[in-house]
Structure formats: C-alpha cells, structure tokens
Amino acid sequence: MNEATGLGAEIVRIAQAMEGAGFAPTKSGNVSARWRDGLLITPSGLPYAAMTPEDLVAIDLDGGIRAGERKPSSEWPLHTSIYRARPDAQAIVHTHSPRATALACARRGIPAFHYMIAFCGGADIRCADYATFGTQALADNAVAAIRGRKAALLASHGVIALGTTLEGAYAIAGEVENLAGQYLDILAAGLEPVILDEADMERVSEGFLRYGKAG
C-alpha cells in the first residue's frame, strides 16, 4: 500500500474533515478514490479520528479485496457501481449530513431554487429511491439518480457526491448540505421557492464552464 500513501492520506484528510463538519454522525459516511484499476475506500466501523492511510482498503470494481487488513465500508457496492457507470468520477464522498438527510427522509429532491444547484451538475438534485444500506439495490438506485449529475440524495439515508478530485467531491457534498438547508428554511418559513427555468440554469452551467468555478 506504500505507493498509495499520498492518495490514502488525502482520503483520510477528507474523511476527517467530513466528520469534523458534522456530516458523518455515528461513524456513518465513507470516502473513496480511484486507484490503479480499482479504488481505495475507508474501512468499516473505524472511528475517523483514529484512521490512518494504512486502514484504507484497496478493492477492485467487483469488490474483491486487493490490499488492506480491514473490511471495506459496507457501502462499497455504492462506490464500485458509480465508478463503473461514471468514467468522470475519480472520487466519491458519501455523507449523512443533517439537513440534506432530513430532506432525503421526506423523499424530496432539490429543485433549481438557487443557481448553485448547477454546481451539483444539473438543473436539480434528485432523490434516489429507497433501498437497504449496503445493498446492490441501493447502489443501482443511486446510479440512476446521479445520472448526468454530481450528487444525489439517498432516500431515508443521506447524500452521495462525486468529483474529478477528492476535494471536488467533498465540495459538492458540502454544497448539497448548504442548499438543502436553504431549501428547508424556505419551506419552514411557509414561503414558496421560485424555481429557475431551464434557460436560466443553462446560462449558469455555461458560466461555470467559462470561469471554471462557481460565481
């Protein structure tokens, strides 16, 4: 695993940041990045504070263990399935961040009430159909919901985000939480969010491409 140390350290750093942000209560959530023709993923059941790069598990895209002493996260099918379906995904962050999870428990996706929805890859953030954690059914539902997007909510569960880098995937997961909070605040105030139309959202996406970042 020595040759994976730099990437491993980055995975651990992002996982610990995720927990520090309150996005991974009760040791939930997991983080992975492509490595060789498979991936490196956080292990099952280990507190993030104690995690080191040596605790990560190298698996192939079918879940076969290549290296590592520990068991991979129980959500490994979620990660392998997304990497198989999405060549653009280089890293994946799965959180149980509180406000996005609250929305996911109402089985509500997030419409384009704010232009930053486009930062998450498209004109909305969908909520995947429910399936039991750790199952291929959950992975399949997530792959469907994240199609053409960089993030999706997982019904009665949490958030999945992908990126071309670990930092990018984590930024998407954080923005999903931010947007979910704003959306819930509007609903809690009894207000009706105004939804941006397709043309508005296309202009935002073009702007992101032009400037390489969110405005």
Ligand SMILES: [Zn+2]
């Ligand atoms: Zn989870």
